[in-house]
Amino acid sequence: MSRLDLTTGRIDMTHGAGGRAMQGLIERLFHAAFDDPVLVRADDAAVLPAADGPLVMSTDGFVVSPLFFPGGDIGSLAVHGTVNDLSMMGARPLYLSSAFIIEEGFALADLERIVASMAAAARAAGVRIVTGDTKVVDRGKADGLFITTAGIGVGRVGVHPAADRARAGDRILVNGPLGDHGVAVLSARGQIGLNVPVHSDSAALNGLVEAMIAVDADLHCLRDATRGGVAAVLNELCDRSRVGMTIEESALPVRPAVQGACEALGLDPLDLANEGKLVAVVDAASAQAVLAAMRAHPLGRDAALIGTVVDDPDHLVEMTTRFGGRRLIQWRAGEALPRIC
């Protein structure tokens, strides 16, 4: 068995070669941290119990730069992202796979820290990492580490949020301050010339969604506002549901530090990525109850009702500004914020 020096060692090509060095890495690092009885069997695939409902499947690749940022790292992000995608379908997330693409020369100490962070995030979210894969590419052929997770969840009876179910009169809710993840990563990257004291909001939203479903199982739409931010989510929901939306700038929860960074950089908090924020479109009759349930949950304390779904043949998202004007919220055409997740 190859020895792993987790203090000063580095990934070399043998760690991806299918032989003993790879087996050593997998057992000493991944199996030790994830500690799942199915994973440690090290079979070609994980054999799991039958699920008692519709299957829900999702995947996300993570290429965030830098790998570590205030409030998280690529490991916790890779768990939260896929858990949240499953949660947005109203499913209970159960199992994750994780595939690592590692650049030759990557520090084993950093890898261990990231794997520990994934393990902690999975435990906190109540999901199991049951299967994985490790590949190593030559120096200069990747950017340190990319992680792709996939997830399986089980659907809940009577819960079927979908992007085409927003109806005129529905209310639009978010669970807290917008743009924290985007600003935290930009700040950690050092490329914006600012050191903004904001932590990423990266978090698993399955518990929050469960609390919302408990008061209104028939949530019409649920989306996590990651790449593209709330602006992209609202525009997509309008497109798919063939409605318009009106939101109130004064109702948008945004931290002063994030607002300040946005003003300095010419960005809009609505365009910034979040990793622990969802947009929910719910029936007007249950909006206050859902909002109260969100506020009672640790990840929804600053939840807000930000707007209303309206009839609009053009499917536009309009914002009433603090000064009483109206402004169109459009999808960003370009790319202000690469590699945010």
Add this chain to the structure above:
Amino acid sequence: MSRLDLTTGRIDMTHGAGGRAMQGLIERLFHAAFDDPVLVRADDAAVLPAADGPLVMSTDGFVVSPLFFPGGDIGSLAVHGTVNDLSMMGARPLYLSSAFIIEEGFALADLERIVASMAAAARAAGVRIVTGDTKVVDRGKADGLFITTAGIGVGRVGVHPAADRARAGDRILVNGPLGDHGVAVLSARGQIGLNVPVHSDSAALNGLVEAMIAVDADLHCLRDATRGGVAAVLNELCDRSRVGMTIEESALPVRPAVQGACEALGLDPLDLANEGKLVAVVDAASAQAVLAAMRAHPLGRDAALIGTVVDDPDHLVEMTTRFGGRRLIQWRAGEALPRIC
């Protein structure tokens, strides 16, 4: 909607940014090729029917270089690899996810070709690509394209091959010539100074496994011999089952061109990667019936019985050579063949 020029266009950072350019790429390229009613809903996750049995889950990242090689490309490989991992647990593969990490500047025409190849491979294997993700990284931060697939299958009642189930007396089978994939990729890479007329064996093995199960549901072990080749598989099975194995060099199916390339390069066909070859350990009583079933299948025409499981407290794999000598088959310590899959 952003226009895609599939003839001369290239991936830019907007294609991974979560806005309209990304949506355009996904709809025009991925949805058009994969053409699955669940995928085209473009929700955060795929909602699928309940499965009527134990769930089986697998994932693999693909970093093969070059992306195109005789007999396949990274796209077909990414389908075959995960389909095969599920098949090796005796499961019926049902659904795949696919996550793309693309380097800025990658040619859209190449991406379209790869996606078409994935779609064709999935159709041929009878699996659906139901969800996906696209990330773009800056030029120089990846090597063209990496694809990570995950898969869900459903287990079959009474079929539970496992690495720890080889018993003394069992027979060891392979479904055809060894090392084709490894030699095809090395040759395509141009770095071995040889142009060997060998095609990769990349193929989906679920149909072959089904034919084998039909004559003996109780296959003891099944492994696809990818990275590390047959040598790694046999050693792992010996470790896990606490047995030894004896194989016959004269019984190993190896194409003359592969044998010749190996001799020229100082490689052993047993160490070379395959992408359409499995090792099966079966009860002696059914070995001939399973072999006959394999030979009756297009992917097993050259199947062979290569050896026997023996009692051995040291869990060694020994080969009887053509000349009657004996030689130990060990795991490769190092890395002769990086980025083979």
